[in-house]
Amino acid sequence: MPELDGVHHVALTVTDLAASRAWYERLFDAQVMWEENGDGHGFVALFVPPFVIGLHTHDKTPDGDYFAESRVGLDHASFGVPDRKALDAWAAHLDELAIAHSPITEAPYGTVLVFRDPDNIQLEFYALPG
Numbered sequence: 001m002p003e004l005d006g007v008h009h010v011a012l013t014v015t016d017l018a019a020s021r022a023w024y025e026r027l028f029d030a031q032v033m034w035e036e037n038g039d040g041h042g043f044v045a046l047f048v049p050p051f052v053i054g055l056h057t058h059d060k061t062p063d064g065d066y067f068a069e070s071r072v073g074l075d076h077a078s079f080g081v082p083d084r085k086a087l088d089a090w091a092a093h094l095d096e097l098a099i100a101h102s103p104i105t106e107a108p109y110g111t112v113l114v115f116r117d118p119d120n121i122q123l124e125f126y127a128l129p130g
Contacts, residue, residue, distance in 0.1 A: 009045075009052035010077050014119050015065065017042045017057045023118050024053055026097060067120045076122035078112075083127050087113050090125045 014020035021044050024030055030046035030053065037043075040059035045052050069075045081087055087104050091113055094101045101115035113125045 007051050009054055011054035011056060012074075012077075012117075012119075012121055013056045013058060013061065014117075014121075015057070015061065016118065017044060017055055019118055020055050021046070024048075024055065027093075027099070028053075067122075069122055074121070076114075076124060078124045078126045081125050081127050084111055087111055087125055087127055 012020075021032075024046055025032075028046070028048040030048045033045040033047050033052065035042075035044045042057040044055050046055070067074075081090065084104070091101060091104060094113075094115055099115055101113055104111060104113050108129065110129050111127045114122060115124070116122055
């Protein structure tokens with residue numbers, strides 16, 4: 001099998017590019033790599049080492065549209081962290097930013113902290129078991 005070298009980027013469609021940009025910048029202390037606007041599409045790439053989060057808006061997105069993991073497409077995006085201690089630190093950071101989140105949950109497949117962005121996209125921080 002050909003080799004992979006991790007995840008380069010996650011691209012998400014959002015309803016309000018400015019609001020989502022500010023939210024993700026604040027959450028991750030992200031740096032803007034580039035922006036584009038025109039022809040019914042807006043885009044910003046945010047560097048969140050070691051990867052990129054791309055935020056897109058499209059004029060064709062219906063008014064009132066929202067994310068639901070029960071629809072075909074993305075279920076959620078998960079960001080790996082080294083261990084439970086890192087999950088505790090992320091929970092404290094989310095609390096400081098007044099971002100609602102689940103309790104940290106331990107399961108046979110790992111330990112997880114779940115939260116949602118302004119468009120209701122489910123995100124999580126995840127630590128492998130062990």
